[in-house]
Amino acid sequence: MTGWQTLLYKEVLRFWKVSFQTIAAPVLTAVLYLLIFGHVLEDHVKVYDRISYTAFLVPGLVMMSLLQNAFANSSSSLIQSKIMGNLVFLLLTPLSHWAWYLAYVGSSVLRGLVVGTGVFLVTFASTDLTIQAPLWILVFAVMGAALLGSLGLIAGLWADKFDQLAAFQNFIIMPMTFLSGVFYSIHSLPAFWQGVSHLNPFFYMIDGFRYGFFGVSDVSPWLSLGIVGVALLCVGSLAVHLLRVGYKIRG
């Protein structure tokens, strides 16, 4: 294995060794959401006139879990290494900033995909979910996870303690995912809030992802792809830049 592949392997091994917490727990959480919201709303809400609420909810939950876990992976790995002091083992190596980026974001994408697949496998049987365009599903899953993995990297570099990282997660990531249309179609919102939702990049990730299942979405999947692509480029560039200058990790 080359240097970056070793780091990727180490990062994957890190979450795999505690998979009860990093994979099983988020899958269970998503199942609970589905049971509760599905039970309460199944008979009352139809989305796009023809899709049952539970079927609508499943892709949203899959994507939400995927995004949150991609973020958690890179951010928690970095802050743990910083606080434990073992980041020094990496800092002493000849690995370039690109190698760091590829490995940290790559492992986040993998964890996101594993959790997302887990949520999908345990929930899809309970619905009449169809898959219209699998390639769109894969594209949005990978790009969304890469975007959140990059954000996690930035947050992990920036935070000096767990407290700050939790604030980033609870006050930025959580509201943006919850308000992105995981639990509802934004067409059901008043015009003002629809407009606000369009400013949230998370909305495009979930909307594009959902298009792959139903063949319908709130906006065109091409628009979503464009916006998610630009967001990934911006956030990714910032993350690579911070790694290159050694932001908060090299004095």
Place this chain on the structure above:
Amino acid sequence: MPAISFQSVSRYYPLARGPKGATFAALDDVSLDIEEGEFFGLLGPNGAGKTTLISILAGLTRASKGRVSVLGHDVQAEYALARRQLGVVPQELVFDPFFNVREALRIQSGYFGVKNNEGWIDELLESLGLADKANANMRQLSGGMKRRVLVAQALVHKPPVIVLDEPTAGVDVELRQTLWQFISRLNKQGHTVLLTTHYLEEAEALCGRIAMLKSGKVVALERTSELLKAASSHVLRLKIDGELPADLAAQARVTGRIVQFPAHDAREIESYLGAVREAGVIVDDVEITKADLEDVFLEVMGGRK
């Protein structure tokens, strides 16, 4: 080509208090070359700048001014090449709790792109007395064992230049012996070694050349034998009962009942003995020894030289 070259290295930190823009120099224009194959000691009291200097060498910190190179490779411009030549044992006892000893070594080896390294990993485990701990998780190891793993991790890519930042701080005699035997063997095979330590007898026994840092400046840079020669040649060591008068105590190093006077010749020894007798202090034991590095260190740091 020197193994390690520090050229006019300075490092400034902003002062927490005081006027805006005021800085404190952790390192002030440090220049020194360490030749290939040397066993070099870097000594100094806490806060002298030893760890800052090593951090700059390892790329953990940047110099505010000056240039540092490892076997001709600049540690900033050619960081990848420089770091391949360098094996650093950090001072802090750090570890990754997710892995066992062998995994940690394999991973560290992989970061450097070293393939098929099992033979050398086995040799490291054996030489550092870690063979029976290879499959133990890092969390289960004692402090001394963790320290051994740190050494193994630093050496896993067979670096020609080895840097040890206080590797024996707080570890038992057995580990010190094992470690020094192993490091001396590597030095004989041609590896350059840079060592910082608080144990001056270790530095005296191992290092061919020594630099002493004080407040970020190099205050001594000589062969160990020359340093020892230049210092007071003898030490008069007394075990006393009672208290020395203040003027005498100021000239001596006092540790409880043990009093040590640095002396250049027999006359000086005699005059100290006379002064102690006159002061009415009872002497239980007298010993005259050759000065060691600790005496030199105190002379240099005390500014008496």
